Amino acid sequence: MSQRRFKNIFMENVLDFLWRQWSALGIVGGARTEDVWAIDPEALLIFSLEMSRYEPRLFDEVLDWMVVNGKWIDNQRLRGIIRHTNEKASRIISAVASFVSKEAGTYERKWRPLSSLHRYSPNNGPEALFRTKEGLPYPEPRNPSKSFLDYGFLRENVLIRKLTRRIPFASKSNIRFLLRALFGIGSRAECILYLLTHEAGHPSEIAKAIGISFMGARSALVDLSDSGLILTRIKGKRRIEYWVSQKRWWEFLYGVNYEEVSVPVWLDWISLFSALRNVWDVLGEVDKSESEYMRSSKLRESMETINREFVKSGLDVPPVPGPEVPPEKYEKEFQNFIMRVLGARNVSSR
Numbered sequence: 001m002s003q004r005r006f007k008n009i010f011m012e013n014v015l016d017f018l019w020r021q022w023s024a025l026g027i028v029g030g031a032r033t034e035d036v037w038a039i040d041p042e043a044l045l046i047f048s049l050e051m052s053r054y055e056p057r058l059f060d061e062v063l064d065w066m067v068v069n070g071k072w073i074d075n076q077r078l079r080g081i082i083r084h085t086n087e088k089a090s091r092i093i094s095a096v097a098s099f100v101s102k103e104a105g106t107y108e109r110k111w112r113p114l115s116s117l118h119r120y121s122p123n124n125g126p127e128a129l130f131r132t133k134e135g136l137p138y139p140e141p142r143n144p145s146k147s148f149l150d151y152g153f154l155r156e157n158v159l160i161r162k163l164t165r166r167i168p169f170a171s172k173s174n175i176r177f178l179l180r181a182l183f184g185i186g187s188r189a190e191c192i193l194y195l196l197t198h199e200a201g202h203p204s205e206i207a208k209a210i211g212i213s214f215m216g217a218r219s220a221l222v223d224l225s226d227s228g229l230i231l232t233r234i235k236g237k238r239r240i241e242y243w244v245s246q247k248r249w250w251e252f253l254y255g256v257n258y259e260e261v262s263v264p265v266w267l268d269w270i271s272l273f274s275a276l277r278n279v280w281d282v283l284g285e286v287d288k289s290e291s292e293y294m295r296s297s298k299l300r301e302s303m304e305t306i307n308r309e310f311v312k313s314g315l316d317v318p319p320v321p322g323p324e325v326p327p328e329k330y331e332k333e334f335q336n337f338i339m340r341v342l343g344a345r346n347v348s349s350r
Contacts, residue, residue: 025163040269041135047273095151197266200243275309
């Protein structure tokens with residue numbers, strides 16, 4: 001398979017995956033299926049806005065969702081994840097926050113701080129927000145959106161139709177939103193979700209997994225344990241772990257016997273999307289090289305980082321191409337590895 005064809009297939013697979021996740025959250029235009037995992041809306045939002053630059057219809061459906069359901073986004077957590085992204089992704093988030101604050105008047109105070117997260121320095125002039133699958137910029141708009149132009153992006157004015165449904169809270173994949181409705185948006189809901197999908201957890205590992213500070217996670221867990229429904233135990237050298245009676249909690253949340261509950265799987269979406277973003281960046285670099293040896297070298301160099309992020313995410317990934325693979329075959333082995341990962345729906349047990 002040629003590098004260009006593989007790059008296109010990778011993009012189509014990623015976009016199809018994103019359509020499926022947002023359809024589960026209520027947008028129109030996609031197949032509404034329920035996956036086995038708990039969706040992470042903050043990590044999904046950041047990655048989607050980056051990748052849907054190649055799929056304008058998805059980009060605008062996400063904007064529509066934000067206007068209708070954006071109140072359920074955890075802005076503090078979103079800000080924490082953004083710190084680990086690039087400058088352009090941060091600018092896109094700021095532009096979207098500016099747009100949503102104007103379109104959804106009641107949310108203005110919620111989104112205004114994020115709209116000033118990254119200011120545009122007009123040294124090189126604005127760039128096209130959308131690109132074709134081949135990477136070419138869209139034509140300059142006749143009626144550009146000021147909300148995006150202020151952040152250095154050219155696109156047509158956005159027409160919000162508000163066709164997005166309210167989030168289906170009863171869906172297990174949307175458990176985060178159910179917990180936020182019950183316990184408020186913030187670290188408490190995140191900590192409870194972690195404990196509902198793990199045997200137990202120490203504040204440091206919980207904080208790292210959910211993308212908040214150690215002090216924030218520990219404070220939330222200490223307060224929650226006062227209820228008597230979040231339990232503690234000592235493990236190892238006086239190391240305190242937190243845990244819950246999953247049977248009691250799941251029966252309370254969904255009103256059915258625990259044996260009938262399909263407990264959603266925990267995935268580290270921050271690591272998963274980081275891995276997919278790294279793959280896309282590497283494919284862009286490799287695409288510019290005509291030398292088979294140089295392409296192989298770049299892919300091999302990036303493989304360790306990409307695989308580490310995939311493994312951290314919780315996906316059941318196949319073995320990576322090893323050092324025994326000769327340069328002339330590495331490109332094909334890299335492609336096979338990525339396609340197997342994209343097709344993997346099982347996750348490793350924890």
